[in-house]
Amino acid sequence: MKSQKKYFLLVVATVCLVSVAAFSYVGLPRPFNYEQNTSPTPEIKTFAALSTTGDSYQTPNDNMQTQISVEPTLLPSATAASTSNRDERPRRVREAEFSPLTLRAASENSILRYNLGWFFGGKSQRGWLLYVPLIQQTIGASKDADTPEFANAVADWQQQAGLLPTTGKLDDKTLYKVVEFWQSRRLNNSDYPSPDKLLVGPTSDFYDPGRETELRKVERETYAAYKQMVAAATKDKTLNLRATASGELAPDEKYLKIVSAFRSREYQAKLRRESPGSGRAGLAVNSPHFTGRALDIYVGGEPTIIKDFNRAVQVQTPVYRWLVRNAERFGFYPYYYEPWHWEYIPERLRKPTSPAK
Ligand SMILES: [Zn+2]
Numbered sequence: 001m002k003s004q005k006k007y008f009l010l011v012v013a014t015v016c017l018v019s020v021a022a023f024s025y026v027g028l029p030r031p032f033n034y035e036q037n038t039s040p041t042p043e044i045k046t047f048a049a050l051s052t053t054g055d056s057y058q059t060p061n062d063n064m065q066t067q068i069s070v071e072p073t074l075l076p077s078a079t080a081a082s083t084s085n086r087d088e089r090p091r092r093v094r095e096a097e098f099s100p101l102t103l104r105a106a107s108e109n110s111i112l113r114y115n116l117g118w119f120f121g122g123k124s125q126r127g128w129l130l131y132v133p134l135i136q137q138t139i140g141a142s143k144d145a146d147t148p149e150f151a152n153a154v155a156d157w158q159q160q161a162g163l164l165p166t167t168g169k170l171d172d173k174t175l176y177k178v179v180e181f182w183q184s185r186r187l188n189n190s191d192y193p194s195p196d197k198l199l200v201g202p203t204s205d206f207y208d209p210g211r212e213t214e215l216r217k218v219e220r221e222t223y224a225a226y227k228q229m230v231a232a233a234t235k236d237k238t239l240n241l242r243a244t245a246s247g248e249l250a251p252d253e254k255y256l257k258i259v260s261a262f263r264s265r266e267y268q269a270k271l272r273r274e275s276p277g278s279g280r281a282g283l284a285v286n287s288p289h290f291t292g293r294a295l296d297i298y299v300g301g302e303p304t305i306i307k308d309f310n311r312a313v314q315v316q317t318p319v320y321r322w323l324v325r326n327a328e329r330f331g332f333y334p335y336y337y338e339p340w341h342w343e344y345i346p347e348r349l350r351k352p353t354s355p356a357k
Helices: 002-027 042-050 091-095 100-115 129-139 148-160 172-184 220-235 265-274 308-314 318-330
Strands: 117-120 123-126 198-200 217-219 258-260 294-297 332-334 341-344
Touching: 100 129, 100 148, 117 172, 129 148, 129 172, 129 308, 129 318, 148 172, 198 220, 217 220, 220 318, 220 332, 220 341, 318 332
Parallel strands: none
Antiparallel strands: 117 123, 198 217, 258 294, 294 341, 332 341
């Protein structure tokens, strides 16, 4: 009898221990993993639940342009973020290399990325987790957003941008400056190209193979740059893109296909009539898509759904990450708020790679 009771207590104790261990494992925040699969991780779900943004296309939209002047500076451009993100040494050993200020900034960034309250296009936003790949690229950080290395890169960028004193904290002031910098590098017009500047892309370049001729128009320079960019991505074996025998992106590959390119005012007006009151970005009165130089490119998830859960999937796909690191080489610049929207800027119109102070 006594040994039975002992046995029972042992079982109860074991069950309790296992439950506590399992709960703390599930409950612990783990790093946001951009590299692996494309289904939402627990962190993304948490983020989506936390976030108040992304329910409509109302504003901000494709059109949001911050009209600011950018002065060239002598500062070096941001370097590409490396894909290797992990320092294998124990955290304590690494942290000894950093100042208390840097460590505190890192710890604050680990919270701000989820919680920072800010505004864009008159809409309340929460956190900057969705923009970490672009931020890393811009500030030249290769490590995660909660690391002292990232905080130091933030501090360096704050210095470049004249945000003093430098703190290493990606706070609202810094984030607004980063967004302003991104927006300053975009197309700043919605001028129509003359008809001879447009070509009709083959259906094989489009996400929807049944897309009609009128909707497959692309500005010529943009199309050439797009093809070069896609060829380079297809060659990159880490992306595992399906290719034809001659090395072109395969017709049945969805990634990097064009979802939408040139849109005429008439077509845009027709879409607006079809969904009145939607205020969708793609249906804006003035759109960079009028130029034929803006491409919506398939980067995963639902092609152009702006809800946070969808963007969270998109920003972790290897294809999106590749574009963040490489698109600029081909003249394509992101609209940070829409992972699929990229604008081709002809060389003569490209802006400096450093922020204006
Ligand atoms: Zn677009």
